[in-house]
Amino acid sequence: xxxxxxxxxxxxxxxxxxxxxxxxxxxxxxxxxxxxxxxxxxxxxxxxxxxxxxxxxxxxxxxxxxxxxxxxxxxxxxxxxxxxxxxxxxxxxxxxxxxxxxxxxxxxxxxxxxxxxxxxxxxxxxxxxxxxxxxxx
Amino acid sequence: xxxxxxxxxxxxxxxxxxxxxxxxxxxxxxxxxxxxxxxxxxxxxxxxxxxxxxxxxxxxxxxxxxxxxxxxxxxxxxxxxxxxxxxxxxxxxxxxxxxxxxxxxxxxxxxxxxxxxxxxxxxxxxxxxxxxxxxxxxxxxxxxxxxxxxxxxxxxxxxxxxxxxxxxxxxxxxxxxxxxxxxxxxxxxxxxxxxxxxxxxxxxxxxxxxxxxxxxxxxxxxxxxxxxxxxxxxxxxxxxxxxxxxxxxxxxxxxxxxxxxxxxxxxxxxxxxxxxxxxxxxxxxxxxxxxxxxxxxxxxxxxxxxxxxxxxxxxxxxxxxxxxxxxxxxxxxxxxxxxxxxxxxxxxxxxxxxxxxxxxxxxxxxxxxxxxxxxxxxxxxxxxxxxxxxxxxxxxxxxxxxxxxxxxxxxx
Numbered sequence: 001x002x003x004x005x006x007x008x009x010x011x012x013x014x015x016x017x018x019x020x021x022x023x024x025x026x027x028x029x030x031x032x033x034x035x036x037x038x039x040x041x042x043x044x045x046x047x048x049x050x051x052x053x054x055x056x057x058x059x060x061x062x063x064x065x066x067x068x069x070x071x072x073x074x075x076x077x078x079x080x081x082x083x084x085x086x087x088x089x090x091x092x093x094x095x096x097x098x099x100x101x102x103x104x105x106x107x108x109x110x111x112x113x114x115x116x117x118x119x120x121x122x123x124x125x126x127x128x129x130x131x132x133x134x135x136x137x
Numbered sequence: 138x139x140x141x142x143x144x145x146x147x148x149x150x151x152x153x154x155x156x157x158x159x160x161x162x163x164x165x166x167x168x169x170x171x172x173x174x175x176x177x178x179x180x181x182x183x184x185x186x187x188x189x190x191x192x193x194x195x196x197x198x199x200x201x202x203x204x205x206x207x208x209x210x211x212x213x214x215x216x217x218x219x220x221x222x223x224x225x226x227x228x229x230x231x232x233x234x235x236x237x238x239x240x241x242x243x244x245x246x247x248x249x250x251x252x253x254x255x256x257x258x259x260x261x262x263x264x265x266x267x268x269x270x271x272x273x274x275x276x277x278x279x280x281x282x283x284x285x286x287x288x289x290x291x292x293x294x295x296x297x298x299x300x301x302x303x304x305x306x307x308x309x310x311x312x313x314x315x316x317x318x319x320x321x322x323x324x325x326x327x328x329x330x331x332x333x334x335x336x337x338x339x340x341x342x343x344x345x346x347x348x349x350x351x352x353x354x355x356x357x358x359x360x361x362x363x364x365x366x367x368x369x370x371x372x373x374x375x376x377x378x379x380x381x382x383x384x385x386x387x388x389x390x391x392x393x394x395x396x397x398x399x400x401x402x403x404x405x406x407x408x409x410x411x412x413x414x415x416x417x418x419x420x421x422x423x424x425x426x427x428x429x430x431x432x433x434x435x436x437x438x439x440x441x442x443x444x445x446x447x448x449x450x451x452x453x454x455x456x457x458x459x460x461x462x463x464x465x466x467x468x469x470x471x472x473x474x475x476x477x478x479x480x481x482x483x484x485x486x487x488x489x490x491x492x493x494x495x496x497x498x499x500x501x502x503x504x505x506x507x508x509x510x511x512x513x514x515x516x517x518x519x520x521x522x523x524x525x526x527x528x529x530x531x532x533x534x535x536x537x538x539x540x541x542x543x544x545x546x547x548x549x
Contacts, residue, residue, distance in 0.1 A: 002450045002549045003511075004443045005308035009318045010434035012325050017433025020246055024327040056245035059238045059341075077327040119435045130469040130481045130495070 011119060021057045022105045025075035026098065029065035036087035040070035043094040051095070055102060072098055076106025226336025228268035228344050234259035239329075239341020246327060247410075247430075253417050261409035264345035264402040267334030269393035275409035276389025282412030283386070286314040287379040289427050289526060295540075296522040298438065300515050302546035303370045307381035308441045313431055315380050319404035322430065328406060330399055345402035346395065355395045357387035420529065439512050446549070447507040451484065451491070454514060454547045461487040463510070465503040468493065482506045515546070 014020055030044060031037040044062055052060045065071065069087035072094070076082070082101055086094045223230065234240055234255040244258055265274045290313045294306055301309070312318060323343075331342035338344065348354070360383055373381040392401070415423045444450065451463050463484045472478040482502035483493045492513055494505025523538045531537075 002445060002547055003302045003304060004445070005302075005304040005441050006443050007308050007315075008312050008436070008441065009315070009321055010312045010431075010436035012321075013433060013435050014325075016435075017429035018248065020326060024242065024246070057242055059242040061238070077325065121437075128495075130471070130479070 013119065020077070021055075021102070022077050023058055023074050023102050024077055025059040025061070026101060027071075027073040027075070028060070028062045028098075029068070029071045029073070030062070031066055031068055031070060032064065034067065034069070037070040039089045039091050039094050040086055042091040043098075047091060047095050051098060058102065070094075072101055074101035074104065074106070076104070078106045080106045080108075082106065223336035227270070228263045228273055228334055229259065229336055229338055229340035231256045231259065231273075234340045237339055237341045239339055243327070243341060247426075249414070250418065250422075253414070257413045257417060258410075259340035261406055261413050262328075262340065262343050263334075264343070264397065264405050265389040265393040266346040266395055266397045266402070267344040271389070274389065274393075275405055276393075278409035278412035278416075279389065279405045280408075280412070281415065282408035282410065285411050285415055285423065286319075286408060286427070286431070289424065290314050290431070291379060292524045292526055293432060296524045297518055298516060299519065299541045300517050300543040300546075301438070302442075302515060303374065304381075305438065305441050305515070307373070307379075309436065309438060311380040311382070312436050312441070313434065316400065316404050318434075319407040320400040323403035323407050328403060330402065343399075343402055343406055345397055345399075348396040348398045352396065355387075355392065355397065357391035357395070358384075358397065358401060360384050420526070424526065439516060442508070442512060442515070444508050444511065447504055447511055449549060450547050451507045451510055453549050454511065455486055457547065460489075463491060463507070465506060467499070484510045 014022075028040070028044060028048070030040045032041070048060070048062070052058070069085050071083055071085050073081055073083045082104060084097045084101060086097055089097070237255065237259070240255045240258055244253065244255065249258075260273065261275045261278055263274045265271075265276045268274045271277060287310070290310055291306075294301065294309050329342050330347070331338045331344050332347070334344035334346060353359075368383075370381075377383070378386060411423060411427070414426055448463075448465075455461065455463050463486050465482050465484050468481040468483045470478065470480045473480075478497055479495055480497070480499050480502040481493065481495045482499065482505075484491045484503070484506040492506045492508070492510030494502050494507075494509050496502035496505050519541050521538060522540055523536065528534075528537050
């Protein structure tokens with residue numbers, strides 16, 4: 001056998017070609033009685049239909065959670081969940097939290113130090129001491 | 138490699154344009170005397186779940202429609218017209234697909250157009266292990282989709298990299314559309330599996346009979362061929378599938394009512410989705426979907442090569458092509474007498490440098506240089522290619538530019 005091959009799987013590059021929103025489900029939990037849910041209830045009544053229509057990729061479920069603070073839980077494609085307590089927030093603030101959960105990737109937060117992360121190799125190549133013009137000292 | 142007549146496959150699945158599609162619902166009494174297990178689900182006829190014209194259901198349906206028109210004119214449209222408990226169904230009723238939030242979300246997530254019906258999407262999620270009835274599982278769609286995936290990947294690879302060795306073509310195929318790749322793609326699309334299939338389960342979940350942990354794989358999924366030392370590449374091209382694998386892909390009949398692992402069900406879903414997209418939306422849209430979701434994935438073909446004797450291959454290649462015999466020359470070096478020397482060696486054929494490599498010994502550097510030269514040859518990519526499928530249905534032949542066909546890899 002002059003040449004054999006190594007079996008791998010091609011790596012995904014979300015956004016190159018197709019983009020898949022990583023948030024797949026949002027749970028909205030509210031309480032009818034408690035005052036901390038006032039903003040959440042207003043959001044569910046007024047803004048949630050428009051939010052759901054604008055983000056059809058996300059499955060949305062609304063359910064009561066009596067005598068508890070209101071919570072938004074996001075479920076992500078990588079299997080993780082993110083929950084944000086939205087107690088005493090206004091309609092607008094709840095909406096911002098929902099947008100935050102929608103745009104999150106589901107990964108743990110980590111510090112990004114490099115300006116570009118890519119699977120492609122560098123166009124310039126890695127600097128080599130053996131190539132290029134010699135420096136005379 | 139493998140080609141199928143797609144039109145003939147598709148005609149079996151598409152519904153005939155019949156004028157006597159049932160407009161009113163059948164009475165349960167009319168259905169009692171028919172003994173088919175799925176008769177209560179036939180009446181909501183969908184494009185892909187419909188039976189062909191030679192199917193006995195058609196005549197049954199026509200007579201049932203007439204009967205119900207005469208006797209039961211005031212039948213109310215119900216969500217599940219036949220009041221059979223959902224638990225008795227092996228997989229969700231097709232009409233449940235319209236009410237599933239998961240399915241609608243999945244369709245939007247994959248950017249599929251609204252005209253792609255949710256019922257078909259639900260059907261692609263039903264593995265034969267959950268529902269053995271071929272009118273309701275994804276077995277047939279999966280065959281069609283698998284062949285389409287193989288066709289599009291093969292033509293892309295062969296047109297763009299005409300000199301790839303066959304072993305690398307097989308590896309690249311399986312990296313793009315192999316069983317592992319498809320299972321990965323399904324999980325990256327956010328497909329969730331149902332714990333147990335059944336009529337009451339949300340149709341947006343992948344329905345299959347799960348293999349219990351610790352159980353053996355079913356016989357059809359295991360390696361059926363015995364190991365032979367003399368299985369050649371030619372043998373694989375002729376007898377194996379498009380991945381050159383030792384196992385034959387199991388038919389849907391073999392897998393029905395058997396426990397299968399999640400990967401098997403997930404890959405059948407991806408294949409069935411491609412097949413159903415082809416039937417509902419047509420070739421251009423499937424090709425775009427394939428480009429966006431499969432070809433856009435990152436695969437560095439130069440990392441797939443595994444040379445055993447690159448220097449010998451290179452000298453055979455130069456002899457075959459009529460080049461001067463390759464000669465390795467030292468370009469630069471450092472620290473020859475130290476603990477970590479570095480040598481940079483180039484392989485030259487006459488005055489042309491074929492490849493260059495660095496290594497910590499002269500021999501290592503020479504082998505690396507020969508491998509680089511071989512990769513430079515095998516990974517040649519023509520600037521303009523026209524893949525065969527782009528000319529399907531075209532009347533204007535002037536757009537076609539013949540692709541390069543290479544005489545093949547070096548045989549030592």
